[in-house]
Amino acid sequence: MTEFQAKFDQAIWRTVSKIKPGRVMSYGQVARAAGFPRHARMVSKAMSRSVEPLPWYRVIRSDYTLAFEVGGVGYNKQRSKLEKEGVRFMGKKVVPVETDDSAGLDALLWGPTE
DNA sequence: CCCTTGACTATCT
DNA sequence: GAGATAGCCAAGG
Numbered sequence: 001m002t003e004f005q006a007k008f009d010q011a012i013w014r015t016v017s018k019i020k021p022g023r024v025m026s027y028g029q030v031a032r033a034a035g036f037p038r039h040a041r042m043v044s045k046a047m048s049r050s051v052e053p054l055p056w057y058r059v060i061r062s063d064y065t066l067a068f069e070v071g072g073v074g075y076n077k078q079r080s081k082l083e084k085e086g087v088r089f090m091g092k093k094v095v096p097v098e099t100d101d102s103a104g105l106d107a108l109l110w111g112p113t114e
Numbered sequence: 115c116c117c118t119t120g121a122c123t124a125t126c127t
Numbered sequence: 128g129a130g131a132t133a134g135c136c137a138a139g140g
Binding site for chain 2: 031061069
């Protein structure tokens with residue numbers, strides 16, 4: 001275990017554990033928030049080194065797709081965990097909360113129906 | 115040292 | 128949208 005990993009891991013774990021259920025963050029965002037910009041590619045390693053369980057499945061790519069091969073074991077596991085928390089998908093992509101129109105688009109376009 | 119490897123990203127075609 | 132390409136950067140061979 002290098003000294004870099006010791007500090008990096010701590011920062012990443014702290015950041016990932018703060019992601020709220022139903023929300024997601026990209027590898028790049030996590031790295032940046034942890035204080036290590038340009039280290040997106042190392043986030044996954046840090047998470048896999050964690051002994052304590054982390055909401056690793058709430059970390060996805062910047063284009064809102066999952067990092068695992070579609071249909072693969074890892075992909076299915078991550079996706080089901082996310083969906084269980086209410087994260088919705090459109091094809092291969094996660095529907096961002098801010099864009100989730102399930103409850104608000106009609107209201108935005110046509111006004112409240114009540 | 116040099117080269118390859120990633121649960122990555124931004125930017126072109 | 129799907130590829131290709133070029134950056135990115137610590138680790139391990």
